[in-house]
Amino acid sequence: MTKQITLPEDVNALLQTLNDGGYEAYIVGGCVRDSILGRIPQDWDITTSALPEQTKALFSHTFDTGIQHGTITIVLNKTNYEITTYRIDGDYADGRHPDEVSFTSNLEEDLLRRDFTMNAIAYHPAEGFRDPFGGQEDISRSLIRGVGEPAKRFQEDALRMLRCVRFAAQLGFQVDDATYTALQENAALIEKISVERIHEELDKLWKSPFPEKLSLLLSSGLLPHIDGLLDKRLTALGETLVPQLKAAPVSAPLRWTLVLQSFTEAEAKTFCKKLKFDNATAKQIQTYLRHLSQPIPQTPYEVRKLAGILGVELTENLFILQEILQDKAAVQTAREILAKVLADGDCLNLKMLEMDGKALMDAGIPAGKAVGETLGLLLEDVLHEPEHNKREYLLEKALKLQQK
Ligand code: ATP
Numbered sequence: 001m002t003k004q005i006t007l008p009e010d011v012n013a014l015l016q017t018l019n020d021g022g023y024e025a026y027i028v029g030g031c032v033r034d035s036i037l038g039r040i041p042q043d044w045d046i047t048t049s050a051l052p053e054q055t056k057a058l059f060s061h062t063f064d065t066g067i068q069h070g071t072i073t074i075v076l077n078k079t080n081y082e083i084t085t086y087r088i089d090g091d092y093a094d095g096r097h098p099d100e101v102s103f104t105s106n107l108e109e110d111l112l113r114r115d116f117t118m119n120a121i122a123y124h125p126a127e128g129f130r131d132p133f134g135g136q137e138d139i140s141r142s143l144i145r146g147v148g149e150p151a152k153r154f155q156e157d158a159l160r161m162l163r164c165v166r167f168a169a170q171l172g173f174q175v176d177d178a179t180y181t182a183l184q185e186n187a188a189l190i191e192k193i194s195v196e197r198i199h200e201e202l203d204k205l206w207k208s209p210f211p212e213k214l215s216l217l218l219s220s221g222l223l224p225h226i227d228g229l230l231d232k233r234l235t236a237l238g239e240t241l242v243p244q245l246k247a248a249p250v251s252a253p254l255r256w257t258l259v260l261q262s263f264t265e266a267e268a269k270t271f272c273k274k275l276k277f278d279n280a281t282a283k284q285i286q287t288y289l290r291h292l293s294q295p296i297p298q299t300p301y302e303v304r305k306l307a308g309i310l311g312v313e314l315t316e317n318l319f320i321l322q323e324i325l326q327d328k329a330a331v332q333t334a335r336e337i338l339a340k341v342l343a344d345g346d347c348l349n350l351k352m353l354e355m356d357g358k359a360l361m362d363a364g365i366p367a368g369k370a371v372g373e374t375l376g377l378l379l380e381d382v383l384h385e386p387e388h389n390k391r392e393y394l395l396e397k398a399l400k401l402q403q404k
């Protein structure tokens with residue numbers, strides 16, 4: 001088992017400052033778990049016996065980010081560190097948040113409020129690990145186990161159930177039997193959790209290295225309480241989704257498009273609205289779904305037209321999705337054409353057209369609808385014949401079209 005954790009200098013300095021002030025302080029939670037696993041922690045959280053005001057008095061730059069829960073943020077060398085006072089969470093009447101939190105001077109009481117044994121380990125460079133629930137042992141067995149009585153813990157905060165599935169997928173861990181049974185029995189409680197939190201956890205699940213843990217989402221009974229249609233479609237897709245997710249880059253729009261692959265564009269729009277996706281991601285998913293229902297472009301004209309509509313980046317992403325879901329050979333052809341079209345600098349859209357509305361009007365085409373229509377026809381011509389993208393040719397053609 002890991003004997004010690006190498007802390008960044010700044011984290012050591014923070015612990016030292018708190019200790020010098022006469023308080024206990026440990027690193028805790030995700031950073032301890034990830035360090036034991038040999039993974040690079042995303043952030044370093046500190047738990048301390050100092051009350052928030054006492055912590056603030058020790059540091060010059062602090063923010064009250066979550067002071068009602070005892071959390072102070074310290075900025076050191078442009079990095080944020082969260083320092084939280086040892087805390088006991090009160091009753092959870094709403095299944096989401098404790099009604100009240102109270103502070104304690106006992107580290108083990110703080111560890112007791114945490115969700116899983118692997119997340120309830122504290123560490124101090126001079127003292128080593130404080131691990132009252134066997135978190136290190138569980139990590140060594142790749143096991144997610146609730147702290148205390150899992151059913152009670154899920155009833156307190158239903159988000160923990162989805163965190164459980166997400167951690168399984170991020171770490172490739174198994175879920176302990178009793179914890180899994182409690183999850184199944186309490187799955188319906190996920191309805192109490194805000195869509196934003198659900199979205200965030202699902203996002204992490206799809207982007208995780210072990211998307212096969214999607215099986216936990218399906219077998220636990222959580223999904224019907226998140227979204228009925230998603231449950232139906234994912235159940236129908238079953239295991240086929242897993243290698244598809246693994247083949248895609250770790251990108252929210254791409255991975256979500258795979259998850260929503262059997263949704264119509266309209267269904268995806270409704271779903272994204274319900275789960276409060278940001279507009280850009282929702283739009284991208286809908287765009288990919290729309291184009292996935294159309295043939296893969298196989299001629300230079302079709303490729304130019306597509307790249308003109310989507311832009312190069314989204315076209316390349318669409319090719320990735322088509323390669324995963326549809327026809328590898330056809331995508332290979334499309335990619336080769338795109339490479340040539342780009343290398344040749346072919347005109348793809350109105351911006352690249354050697355003609356504009358003002359020049360057309362100067363040449364006598366009446367302002368209004370005719371200008372836009374003419375530009376559209378000229379672009380169509382150039383998409384077929386890139387060498388037609390010359391001012392004289394286009395002007396002549398515009399005037400001819402005008403005479404018709
Ligand atoms: P990540 O790598 O996703 O940040 P993490 O374990 O650090 O994982 P955070 O959400 O950053 O997760 O929370 C930090 C710590 O706070 C957790 O390790 C856990 O000890 C505790 N914690 C977070 N959310 C909950 C919760 N819903 N219930 C109980 N404890 C929680």
Ligand code: MG
Nearest residue numbers: 030031042043
């Ligand atoms: Mg964290």
